[in-house]
Amino acid sequence: MKSLGEFVIEKQHEYPEAKGSLSGILSAIRLAAKRLHRDINRAGLTSDILGEAGQENVQGEAQKKLDVLANNIMKRALNARDDIAGFASEEEDEIIAFDTERGRNAKYVILTDPLDGSSNIDVNVSVGTIFSIYRRISPIGSLVTEEDFLQPGKNQIAAGYVVYGSSTMLVYTTGNGVNGFTYDPSLGTFFLSHGNLTIPNDGKIYSVNEGGYQKFPQGVKKYIKYCQEQVPEEGRPFTSRYIGSLVADFHRNMLKGGIYMYPQASSYPNGKLRLNYECNPMAFLAEQAGGLATDGERRILDIVPEKLHQRSPFFCGSKKMVEKVMSYIQEEK
Ligand code: AHG
Ligand code: MN
Numbered sequence: 189m190k191s192l193g194e195f196v197i198e199k200q201h202e203y204p205e206a207k208g209s210l211s212g213i214l215s216a217i218r219l220a221a222k223r224l225h226r227d228i229n230r231a232g233l234t235s236d237i238l239g240e241a242g243q244e245n246v247q248g249e250a251q252k253k254l255d256v257l258a259n260n261i262m263k264r265a266l267n268a269r270d271d272i273a274g275f276a277s278e279e280e281d282e283i284i285a286f287d288t289e290r291g292r293n294a295k296y297v298i299l300t301d302p303l304d305g306s307s308n309i310d311v312n313v314s315v316g317t318i319f320s321i322y323r324r325i326s327p328i329g330s331l332v333t334e335e336d337f338l339q340p341g342k343n344q345i346a347a348g349y350v351v352y353g354s355s356t357m358l359v360y361t362t363g364n365g366v367n368g369f370t371y372d373p374s375l376g377t378f379f380l381s382h383g384n385l386t387i388p389n390d391g392k393i394y395s396v397n398e399g400g401y402q403k404f405p406q407g408v409k410k411y412i413k414y415c416q417e418q419v420p421e422e423g424r425p426f427t428s429r430y431i432g433s434l435v436a437d438f439h440r441n442m443l444k445g446g447i448y449m450y451p452q453a454s455s456y457p458n459g460k461l462r463l464n465y466e467c468n469p470m471a472f473l474a475e476q477a478g479g480l481a482t483d484g485e486r487r488i489l490d491i492v493p494e495k496l497h498q499r500s501p502f503f504c505g506s507k508k509m510v511e512k513v514m515s516y517i518q519e520e521k
C-alpha cells in the first residue's frame with residue numbers, strides 16, 4: 189500500500205523544476221481534503237454545514253454554508269505554503285494575492301472550485317473539490333496579477349479533484365497520466381488505489397441535465413436522440429446517468445466510459461461551467477486519461493480565458509463519444 193505522500197515523492201523526478209514546490213502544494217490540498225472529508229461526513233450532525241449561507245457569490249449564485257467553509261479551508265491550507273503566490277476561487281470575487289507584506293519566493297498560483305455540486309450537500313449526495321495549478325507569469329516577489337490566472341488550460345502544471353463519495357478519493361495529474369488515491373479515514377491517509385487511470389475509448393453512459401433540452405444547440409439535441417435510439421447491435425440506447433456534481437459525474441464516466449455534457453442552455457447561454465476552475469482541470473485530467481474535452485468547437489485546453497469567472501459549454505469524456513457529439517455540432521452549424 190503506497191500513500192499519496194510516498195507516491196508524490198517517488199514521482200518528483202517527473203517535474204524536476206517544480207519538485208519540492210509541487211509536493212508541498214499537493215500536501216496542502218491533501219490536508220484541506222481531509223478536513224473537508226471530516227466536515228462533510230458530519231454534515232447532518234451540526235448546524236454550521238447544511239443549508240444556505242445567506243449571501244451570494246460574484247456570479248449571483250446563493251452560497252451554501254459548505255461553499256463558504258470549503259473556500260476558507262482551501263484558502264487557509266494554501267496560504268500556509270510559501271510556494272503559492274495567489275489564489276482564485278469560485279467563491280471569491282477577485283484573485284487573492286497571498287502574503288502581500290513580505291515578498292514570497294513563490295512561483296505558483298492555484299484556482300479552485302472548493303465545493304463542486306453544492307446543491308447535493310443537503311441531500312447526502314456526492315460532492316467534490318477541484319484544483320488547478322499554474323506557474324505564474326508575473327515576476328516572483330511581486331504581487332500576482334490576473335494574467336497569472338488567465339492562462340490557457342494547456343499551461344497547467346497539475347490539476348485534480350477530490351470526490352467525497354461512498355469513499356473519498358483524490359485524483360490528480362501532473363501531465364504524466366492520472367492516478368487516484370482512496371482515503372482511509374481510520375488512518376488519515378490517502379492510498380494509491382487507482383494507478384494510471386485511463387478512460388475507455390468509447391462508452392455507453394451520457395450525462396446531461398436534459399431539463400434544458402429545448403434550448404440546447406441542434407447538434408446536441410441530435411446527439412441525445414442518437415444516444416436514445418434503439419440500435420442494440422451498437423449497444424444503444426445508452427444509459428443516462430446524471431448526479432449534478434461535475435466531479436462525481438466525471439469520475440464515474442472516467443472509470444466506466446461515458447460523456448459529460450453541459451451545453452448552452454436557456455438560463456446559461458455560454459453553458460454553466462466555469463472555464464478556469466471547472467472545465468480546464470477536468471479537461472487536463474480527461475486528456476491525460478486518454479479522453480477529450482471540447483466546447484463543441486475548440487479544444488478546451490486551447491481556449492485563452494478573458495475573465496476569471498468565464499463560463500464555457502463543456503463536452504468531456506470518452507474520445508469516441510466526444511468526437512461524435514462534435515461531429516453533430518459541426519453538421520448543424
Ligand atoms: P457548483 O456547485 O460548484 O456551482 O457546480 C455545480 C455545477 C456542476 O457541478 C454540475 O454538474 C452542474 O453545476 C449542475 O448543474 P444543473 O443543476 O444545472 O444540472
Ligand atoms: Mn462546480
Ligand code: MN
Pocket residue numbers: 255278301302303304305306
Ligand atoms: Mn462550487
